Every structure is written in structure tokens, then in C-alpha cells.
Amino acid sequence: MAGRNHNSHLFLESVPGSLKYLGWVLLLVALMIGDARNGWLTRSREILAFMLEPLYYLVDSPYRLAERLDLWLEKHEQLLEENEALSRENARLKLDLLPLSHMQEENRQLRELLNAPPHRDFNTRMARILNAGLDSYNQNLLIDLGSEDGVESGQILATENGIAGQVRSTQAHSSWVMLITDPDHALPVTFSNSGFRTIAYGSGSSKELVLPHVPISQSVSEGELLVTSGMGGLFPAGYPVARVSALSSEKGERFKRITATVLARLDELEFLLLMQATKEVKP
């Protein structure tokens, strides 16, 4: 048996062992503090990406396989039915878009008259989620598009319901996305009823945002929609973000306590839409 010749450990404290442990602990504590202060984690992740990337693809492969099997097992008729339903929906959506394109053109002309800068146009691409920051505290996702697909840090990700997050760092074939619910994330938003502009911070839970800077005097109603304000230039204006879910104001405090429920269901995501800005239209 391995270790039979080390029986003395049962009775004798091995001093070198404890010292070694203490040494390692000190080293790791220093590492943790360094990481918390200087963000070593993100940087070392970027450096070691070439090593970690295949790991993520490997981990994702069973999910992909399951999806394929699912597709095979699904009945032909069922697929046909689904296809028909989707094409019908597509036609309906196209019809809905018809007046919009006219309005867009009108809007562009009006903006030209006002000498206002043009709206940014976006190409959207489907991004598959490879991995989530498994720790529920860090609201991170890994997507399967990387710098070779034209992804740059700062690009926006959304779902059909609302804004989801932004690209934080890129590797060759994958990128890390910081969700708007990450405690380090701040998103400039506007209250849709009052037009009051403020900043929504991530709460660390994948469902909620917190808005700590709304003064007591500001009127806010429950269920009010929050949209991106376009301040700061990173997020385009007017995209839905969240709905006010709880608000309270206590006497003697200067700010309301507001939490809002994120519209994009971030904990059930499988795909995200990556929004890549196309070249701005010259007025």
C-alpha cells in the first residue's frame, strides 16, 4: 500500500508539512488580494486563452451532441409544422417592419435637417453560449464568436426581450461577455415615463438591477419600463432593459431604493444576439 512507510504521521505532527501549508496559504492569499485589486484573473485568462479555449469547446461538445440527437429524434412532421409556423411568423414580422423602414427613412431626413448625428446601424449575429461564469456571483458568459469573427470588446449583446450585456475580452474563437447584472456593470438608463436619466447597476443576481441614485422627489411607478439612454456612447439609445419591480423610500434618506427586473431572461439563455455597429451613415 502506498504510504505505509509514512505511518509516523498518525502520531507525530510533521512540522515541515504545516510550514509548507502556511507558506502556500500566504502565497494564495497574496494572489487573491492581488487579483481583487488589480484584476489579475482577467489578464491571466486573456494570456492563457489559447489553453482554456479548447477546454471550453470540449466541455460544450456533450451539449451540442444532445442537441443534434434531439434534432434527429424529432419527427419529420413536427419539423415541417414548426417550419411552417416560423415562416408564417416571419411574414407577419416583415409586414410589421414595412412601415418602420419608411419611418426610419423619414427619421433620417429629419435628423439631417436638425444636423443631428445619425443613429448607429447594427448587424446582428447569433452567438452561442459556451460557458457561464459558473460562480453565480460573477455574471459572465463565454460566447462562441471571437476576434476572428470581428468581435471587439465593448460590443453589445441582446436578446429579443432586451439588452443582455457587453463584450469584455476577446480571444481568437470565443469572447467573454459581462452581463448587465454583474456587480461591476453600470448601465445608463432612462425611465420611460418621466425621462429621468440614471445609472442601473448589476445586483449579482441574474434577475435584478439596482438603481441607487434616484432622488426621493422623483416620481417612479412600479412596472415602469427602463430603456437605455445612450449616454456614454457605448449602448445605443432606446433599447428596453428592465422593469421597476420594487421601490421604497424611507424617511430621512435622499435616494429611493429601486430594484428592477431584467427583461432578458439571463439565466435561461442559449443564444444571444451580438450587435456589431456597421459604418455610420454619412448625413
Add this chain to the structure above:
Amino acid sequence: MSAAIAWPVVSGSLILALLLELLSPGLSAVSVLWPPFVSLVLIYWCLETGDRIEMWHAVALGLLLDLSRGVILGQHALELLTLVFILQKIRLRVRFYPFWQQSFIIFLLLFCTLQLEVLSRYILGYPIDHWRIIINPLVAMALWPWLFLLLDYLHQRFRQRQFK
């Protein structure tokens, strides 16, 4: 001389455990129930091969886990290191416990090492997931006997093949 250690089985199972742990379904509520595979497999090898699993193995494995999971650098490393350190002291006794008693020891071990996580996160100002701290060791406790049987089977087979 003691029997040769089955390094291919050890490293293979640890890598597999790492992949399994990475398979965890991310942000959804189920992720709280995802067992700590790496800790469990490391515990098994610690019990079986004792001092052959050294502290730096635990640190290296922990750092790899930190990097791939995206938590604070050093958090898992500290947990696994402490696991190995404590197990080296008590392994000769724990090895001969019945399953249910071993499971209970593992619950205690994981619960205690998770407190390190709580402490460090609290000091550094990171948010803490309270459910995980309770549920994760419980899940590990339930999984332990099955994992033990599986790994023991693999280990024995490898050894038999070596002695042929």
C-alpha cells in the same frame, strides 16, 4: 516498497472531474446543486495514495479551476490545498470508516473549506451565495459512496493489469 501509483488513472480522473465541474449549467438555479467533482476526486486520491498527492498538486489544480470558472484567482486553490492538508493528517483513520461515516466527514471537510471561501469573499468585498455553502457539501455527501465505488473499481483494475 509501496505499490506503484496509478498516475494515468489519477490524472485522467482529475481531468475528467475538472471537465464535469465545468459542465455545470451556469447561472441557472440548478448550478447550486452541481457537485464539486474536483474536490471529491481529489479526496479519493488523497485517501488512497496519501502523501503522493502533494500540496502543489492541489494548488495547481485549484488555480486551473479558478481560471476556467472565472472566480477570484486562488479561491479554489486555497480550498483544495486545505482539503489535502487536513486529509494528510486524518486519512489513515478515515480510510477504514464505513461509507456513511466517510460521507459525513466529507460533508464536514467541504463545509469547513467553503467557510474559507466565505471569509475571503467577505474580506475582499465579493457577494456570497449562501445556499451554495449549505447545499454543495450535502450534494457531495450524497454522491461520495457512488464515486468511491467507481474510482475504486478503476483503481483496482489498473493495478491488476500492472501486476499481470
